[in-house]
Amino acid sequence: MNRPFLHLDAVRFRYDELDMRFDFAVAAGEWLAVIGPSGAGKSTLLDIVAGFLHPDSGRIVIGGIDRTTAPPAERPVSFVFQENNLFAHLTAAENVALGLSPSLRLSADQKRAVDAALAAVGLSGFDRRRPAELSGGERQRVALARAFLRERPLLLLDEPFAALGPALRQEMLQLLKRLRAERTGGPATILMVTHHPEDARGFADRVAFVENGQLIAIGPTDAVLSPGRDPHIDAYLGQSAEGSRHL
Amino acid sequence: MTEAADRQMRLAAGGLALLLVTGFLGGAFATLLGVGGEAPPLRALASDPYLRGVVGFTLLQASLSALLSVAGAVPLALALHRTRFPGRFLVLRIFLLPQALPVLVGALAIVTVWGRNGIVSDILAATGLPRLDLYGLPGILIAHVFFNLPLAARLMTARLDEVPAESWKLAAQLGLPPLSLFRIVEWPALRLAIPAAVSLVFMLCVTSFTLVLVLGGGPGATTLEVEIYQALHFDFDPPRAIALALAQIGLTAAVLAISLMLGGAPTGGFTLGAQARRYDRGTGLSRLLDGGVLLLALLFILSPFAAILIDGLRADLMRLAVDPVLGRAALTSLAVGLAAATLSLVLALSILMATTRLRRPSSRRRSAAKRIRRLLASAGDIAAGLVLVVPPIVVGAGWFLALRGVADVFAIAPLLVVATNAVMALPFLLHIVGPPLAAADRRNDRLARSLGLTGFARLRHVEWPEIRSPVGLGFAFAMALSLGDLGAIALFGSQDFITLPFLLYERMGSYRTRDAAGLALILGLICLALMVLAERGLRRPEPSR
Numbered sequence: 001m002n003r004p005f006l007h008l009d010a011v012r013f014r015y016d017e018l019d020m021r022f023d024f025a026v027a028a029g030e031w032l033a034v035i036g037p038s039g040a041g042k043s044t045l046l047d048i049v050a051g052f053l054h055p056d057s058g059r060i061v062i063g064g065i066d067r068t069t070a071p072p073a074e075r076p077v078s079f080v081f082q083e084n085n086l087f088a089h090l091t092a093a094e095n096v097a098l099g100l101s102p103s104l105r106l107s108a109d110q111k112r113a114v115d116a117a118l119a120a121v122g123l124s125g126f127d128r129r130r131p132a133e134l135s136g137g138e139r140q141r142v143a144l145a146r147a148f149l150r151e152r153p154l155l156l157l158d159e160p161f162a163a164l165g166p167a168l169r170q171e172m173l174q175l176l177k178r179l180r181a182e183r184t185g186g187p188a189t190i191l192m193v194t195h196h197p198e199d200a201r202g203f204a205d206r207v208a209f210v211e212n213g214q215l216i217a218i219g220p221t222d223a224v225l226s227p228g229r230d231p232h233i234d235a236y237l238g239q240s241a242e243g244s245r246h247l
Numbered sequence: 248m249t250e251a252a253d254r255q256m257r258l259a260a261g262g263l264a265l266l267l268v269t270g271f272l273g274g275a276f277a278t279l280l281g282v283g284g285e286a287p288p289l290r291a292l293a294s295d296p297y298l299r300g301v302v303g304f305t306l307l308q309a310s311l312s313a314l315l316s317v318a319g320a321v322p323l324a325l326a327l328h329r330t331r332f333p334g335r336f337l338v339l340r341i342f343l344l345p346q347a348l349p350v351l352v353g354a355l356a357i358v359t360v361w362g363r364n365g366i367v368s369d370i371l372a373a374t375g376l377p378r379l380d381l382y383g384l385p386g387i388l389i390a391h392v393f394f395n396l397p398l399a400a401r402l403m404t405a406r407l408d409e410v411p412a413e414s415w416k417l418a419a420q421l422g423l424p425p426l427s428l429f430r431i432v433e434w435p436a437l438r439l440a441i442p443a444a445v446s447l448v449f450m451l452c453v454t455s456f457t458l459v460l461v462l463g464g465g466p467g468a469t470t471l472e473v474e475i476y477q478a479l480h481f482d483f484d485p486p487r488a489i490a491l492a493l494a495q496i497g498l499t500a501a502v503l504a505i506s507l508m509l510g511g512a513p514t515g516g517f518t519l520g521a522q523a524r525r526y527d528r529g530t531g532l533s534r535l536l537d538g539g540v541l542l543l544a545l546l547f548i549l550s551p552f553a554a555i556l557i558d559g560l561r562a563d564l565m566r567l568a569v570d571p572v573l574g575r576a577a578l579t580s581l582a583v584g585l586a587a588a589t590l591s592l593v594l595a596l597s598i599l600m601a602t603t604r605l606r607r608p609s610s611r612r613r614s615a616a617k618r619i620r621r622l623l624a625s626a627g628d629i630a631a632g633l634v635l636v637v638p639p640i641v642v643g644a645g646w647f648l649a650l651r652g653v654a655d656v657f658a659i660a661p662l663l664v665v666a667t668n669a670v671m672a673l674p675f676l677l678h679i680v681g682p683p684l685a686a687a688d689r690r691n692d693r694l695a696r697s698l699g700l701t702g703f704a705r706l707r708h709v710e711w712p713e714i715r716s717p718v719g720l721g722f723a724f725a726m727a728l729s730l731g732d733l734g735a736i737a738l739f740g741s742q743d744f745i746t747l748p749f750l751l752y753e754r755m756g757s758y759r760t761r762d763a764a765g766l767a768l769i770l771g772l773i774c775l776a777l778m779v780l781a782e783r784g785l786r787r788p789e790p791s792r
Contacts, residue, residue: 052416052526072526073422084413089435102427 003028004061005189006049006154011058013041013048013213020044020213023058028153029187031180033194033204033221037236041213042193046156049191051075062154075154078147082159085143086131092118092142093127099146117145120182121175137168141175148179148188155180157192161199169196173203197225197237209233253701254604261601264594268630268673271666272637275645276496279489297466302494305470308384308459309452312391316448317441319396323544324403325433326537329529338541341548342397347778348552349731350394351748352767354461355755356551357381357390359558359764366550383464390458395451397548399444406440407433412524419526425533446506453502454495454638457733461755471495472640476737485648492641500636552771559768567765572750577769580730580746583661587668588725592718594630594669595676600710602627603688627681631674639667639734647738660739664746667735672725679721680714687713723781727774747773 004025011022020041026032034042047053049060051072060068067075078099086095096114097104106114118127121141131139140160147155157176161169180188194200200207200221207225208218211232217224224230227239234240327339345353361367361381368378379385410432418428456472463469469477471491478488529537567573602625637645646663650656687710695709733748740749747770754763 047416050416050420052419052524071528072416072419075420077420079416079420081413081416084411085417087414087417087431087435090431098421098423098431102421102423102431104427 005030005063006191007059007061008045008049009059009061011048011055011060013044013053013055015041015044018213022048022215024208024215024218026189026191028189030206031190031192031204032218033192033200033207034210035194035197035200035207035236036210036216038195040210042210043158044213045210046079046158046191046193049075049154050077050079050156076152077154077156078150078152079156080140080143080147080158080160082162083136083139085146086139088131090130091127092123092129092131092134095131095142096146096149099150113149117149118142120148120179121145136163137172140164140172144172144176144179148183151183151185153185153189155188155190157190159193159195162195169199173199177203200225209236211236250696250699250701253705256702257600257604260597261599261604264597264601265630268594268598268670269633271670272633272642274649275642276637278645278649279492279496279641281489298490298494300466301469301471301474301491302498304468305453305498308387308391308468308470309449309455311384311388312395312452313445313449315388315392316395316399317444319392319544320399320403320444321437322540323396324400324407324437325429326540326544327400328404328407328433329525329527330534330537330541331525338545341545342400343778344552344775345394345397345548347727347775348394349727349733349748349770349774350457351461351731351733351751352555352771352774353394353551354390354458355751355763355767356554357386357393357462359554360550361386361389366554382462383468386462386464387455387459387468390462391448391452391455393548393551394458395448396544399440399448402444402447403437403440406436410436415525415527423527425527425529428527442506446502450499450502450506450635454499454635454640456638456640456737460733460737461752471498472638472734475640475644479644479647479738488644489648492644495641496637499638503632503635555764555767555771558764559771562761562765562768564765564768567762567769572745573766573769576745576747576750579661579744580748583665583668583746584726584729586665587672587729588722590665590669591672591676591725592722595673595680595721596718598627598630599677599681599684603685627677631677634670634674639671639732640738642667642670643735643738657739657741657744660741660744664735664739664744665729668729668732669725671732671734672728675724675728676721679724680717683717684710684714720781723777727777730777731770731774 005028006026008022008024011020013020013022018039018041022045034045036042044053048055049062051060051067051070051074055068058068059066063076086092087098090098093114094104096117097106097110100106100110100113115124115127118124121144123138123141123145126134126138126142131142134142143160160176161172164172176190180190190204192199192204197207204221206219207221209216209224209230209232216232217230224233225237227234227237323342327342348356358381359365361379363378363381365379365381372378381389414432418432423431453470454472455470456476459468459470459473460476463473471494475488475491475495478484478491528534643663647656650659691709691713695705700708730746731748733752736744736746736749737752740746745753747766751763751766751770754766
């Protein structure tokens with residue numbers, strides 16, 4: 001494995017009756033998909049990395065620096081949620097521009113950068129639209145445009161395309177793959193929570209399976225998702241150890 | 248019972264309740280319109296400079312009260328929403344207190360704090376400044392802000408609570424500084440509450456009676472409601488009372504129409520709202536400002552309560568406790584409160600059961616039946632609107648004049664007071680019980696019908712478990728409202744029919760200040776205890792899933 005870019009070092013977080021423990025690393029430029037049943041702690045994991053939640057013990061190391069207590073804005077991280085990524089009363093361009101300047105006062109160069117970011121996600125000419133005038137897929141495109149414009153090396157995605165249909169989801173994953181590859185300074189490191197194993201197949205380098213707040217398995221996508229590897233994973237995916245898929 | 252019979256019973260009960268409410272309010276209105284033979288000299292009154300002055304002042308004080316309350320509520324709502332500290336929950340609760348306090352007790356407390364001999368004047372005098380002259384516009388404004396600023400702030404924090412969790416996370420990740428956060432997240436949410444807050448406070452202040460009665464300053468600073476009372480109670484001038492009452496109805500109807508057009512629903516809620524999780528820490532300066540705002544607001548809200556407590560304890564409570572007049576007044580108040588709350592609850596539930604049933608899609612397609620259905624379906628809105636347009640004093644005045652020649656007004660006074668108080672509480676009850684009942688119906692109706700549950704079995708298993716705690720809260724609220732009300736009793740009270748607020752007002756009028764302070768403490772404690780109890784009931788833990 002390459003030099004680890006993100007390292008969760010013996011992280012422990014208790015929430016209600018769930019005792020979560022995470023201890024794993026993600027390499028620079030790696031795409032890790034996190035799958036598992038709902039309530040397993042997948043979103044909590046992302047919130048801990050982003051700094052919205054603080055671990056009871058353990059360390060969060062990002063880019064070689066201990067960020068365990070750093071506020072969210074000081075972490076080299078961008079977050080894309082399943083919904084509500086955009087502020088409803090700002091236009092698409094303004095929502096993207098927030099990634100450069102909280103006051104929305106942009107230089108000419110920055111304005112060009114915003115236009116280019118919208119163009120890169122296929123939304124040229126949508127700059128004046130407000131979120132209500134965009135489709136669900138278009139809204140997520142705007143969110144991706146902002147995330148990549150911010151040039152933070154670590155991208156956290158919490159079921160970003162779960163509300164979209166299968167074809168559109170594939171299209172968005174392709175877009176994400178392209179944006180990540182085109183990024184200056186090397187491909188972005190991605191931590192993506194998803195419900196769909198097919199989101200991981202063909203896109204993610206590795207898959208982590210989380211259940212009951214524990215990381216049960218982590219490894220190359222095909223290996224982790226292949227039948228017979230782990231009864232929990234088989235149960236979640238609805239497949240049996242003999243390899244016959246019930247679908 | 249068949250499903251059709253169940254349905255018919257509910258519709259009949261709802262229709263009857265609506266008929267009773269509109270009949271009670273409409274009867275008063277019809278009397279005022281000249282059924283009694285005394286046609287009001289409307290034209291002469293419209294150009295009467297005195298009446299114009301009263302209308303002008305009514306509008307002026309309501310506008311200023313609404314403006315000040317909402318302007319003050321913006322920083323308070325922001326500070327409440329932003330700051331996190333131990334005891335924050337308690338502080339939120341403190342801002343609920345004014346709503347549970349009887350208005351008359353609040354008025355007395357405001358005089359104690361802000362009057363000529365109050366603590367604020369003492370401080371001013373000590374620094375060589377003149378003492379405050381409370382009576383007139385300043386007193387009315389201070390009192391209205393005391394009661395309504397927390398209400399407006401709560402409407403605004405409710406909007407802030409509706410901001411999606413992702414927005415706070417995004418704001419934190421983008422590192423928005425306080426000003427940008429205000430511009431991009433907080434203000435767009437707050438702004439949505441402002442029309443509703445302004446129209447609610449305006450509406451409450453345009454029909455303000457008790458505060459203006461106590462704190463008004465003679466003919467220059469009086470409202471229509473107080474003038475109606477004076478016209479009937481002191482001058483016995485029915486034509487003037489009628490003209491004033493009609494002016495009041497016209498005014499409230501116009502205000503209600505405007506506020507509905509602005510999109511503000513003029514009913515107040517009684518919830519704390521969920522605390523949204525925020526990740527911004529603010530700067531040193533912004534935290535200092537928020538802390539200062541909270542401290543000032545707490546001082547402003549708590550000082551009258553402290554005054555009630557301190558002055559009340561100085562009164563000879565032992566002597567008051569065995570005072571037979573007080574005992575009689577307390578029992579009367581309790582009986583009136585219980586009766587009014589029960590009646591109000593029965594009316595509200597009848598209307599709501601019918602309207603939730605009618606909002607359901609049905610297969611019948613007869614147009615006349617449909618029109619009646621539609622009318623009945625908005626029965627709750629009609630009733631609530633009417634109550635707002637025809638305020639208690641006007642209702643009282645109407646029935647007072649209607650029954651004057653027919654019956655002994657004072658003999659049936661208790662009935663009129665109970666009915667008026669019940670109707671006053673109706674909009675609140677509809678607002679508190681309506682949404683959970685509708686939710687219960689949406690969730691369980693198909694299941695209940697498929698099981699053939701009707702009548703009382705359905706009520707017990709489907710509706711009751713879901714609305715039990717809102718009903719408790721609503722009942723306590725209605726009772727507290729009636730216990731603290733001076734509006735209806737002011738017209739109909741007599742030596743034979745005394746409630747606690749009436750007794751308190753009488754003692755205040757006869758300058759028995761010590762007794763008044765003791766009474767205020769007792770009345771305030773009863774109402775606060777009621778609300779605390781009701782709220783306990785509301786926070787009953789959810790059955791485990």
